[in-house]
Amino acid sequence: MALTLDKLVDLLKASGEPTRLRLLALLAAGDLTVSDLTDILGQSQPRISRHLKLLAEADLVDRYQEGAWAYFRLKQEGDAVALARQLLDAASDTDSVLLRDGERLLSVKRARAEKAQAYFSRNAAEWDELRRLHVNDKAVEANLLQLLGTEPVDALLDLGTGTGRILQLLEHHYRRAVGIDASRDMLAVARANLDKAGIVKASVRQGDILNLPLDDGEFDVVIIHQVLHFLVEPEAALREAARMLKPGGRLAVIDLAPHALEHLRDDHAHIRLGFSHQVMEEWLSRAGFTPSAAVDVAPSQRHDEALTATIWLAARKAEPLGEVLNLKRVGGV
Secondary structure (H helix, E strand, C coil): CCCCHHHHHHHHHHHCCHHHHHHHHHHCCCCEEHHHHHHHHCCCHHHHHHHHHHHHHCCCEEEEEECCEEEEEECCCCHHHHHHHHHHHHCCCCCHHHHHHHHHHHHHHHHHHHHHHHHHHHHCCCHHHHHHCCCCHHHHHHHHHHHHCCCCEEEEEEECCCCCHHHHHCCCCEEEEEEEECCHHHHHHHHHHHHHHCCCCEEEEECECCECCCCCCCEEEEEEECCHHHCCCHHHHHHHHHHHEEEEEEEEEEEECCCCCCHHHHHHCCCCCCCCHHHHHHHHHHCCEEEEEEEEECCCCCCCCCCCEEEEEEEECCCCHHHHHHHHHHCCC
């Protein structure tokens, strides 16, 4: 880090204010909207927006738009954010204000997760049909099969398995497979579907995609199919997927391209309105992957609700994952 005196003073001015320092601490823990931040800090939206503008001007915060919502996050690279992280590291773990902010942040994230969980419980039986209203599932599955190729897979992990569709689709590719889902209702449907198909080499179990009940480096292929747009912290799910993979193991992410269907937030518990190639590839790289392919799959019918899906394929880097992540932290990420 080599900052001029003027730049250093500007950065200290930008971060050296209680509310802005609290904002930096919250944004270091994940992407949040202005509404989230007003709920957590108990301050007005204009006040929070003004502080965020100052942080963005100081090159400390990124802003990106998803439909009508704007998300903010701590920048991942640069000398400015490296200094900000040093300031945050110096903060006491027992500070009452930061502890209270952390508790409120957990409440915001918990409320989002509960909303999504309630949606899954209501719609478990019709889940595949609901998804087909928006996405060309047949073309997605055909492209996924082509990208994965014909090489046999010893162990496959399907995160957010839902009805178990991926476990059925890839039945002839793997020797054994595990599907993980947080919803008991979804798992009941998945088990029934596997039983009906006579698939005994795949099992499903309940688990948190951000804290998987599995050993490190156990799988050759991990699939995350139409899950990330329901998550508050999709990047954390990618890091957990990397933990599950053997070095050189492959990850396939299938999710929505950026779109503007705002009603999906309320009607179908979507938190993110799709992902761009740039954002996803940056996340994959930071999580310890080497992206290798990105394929857009157009909708089968042209109507207002039809959405494009994207399949991203990546390989876990060969070096130990801990070393990959440590190197990235040293580099300011």
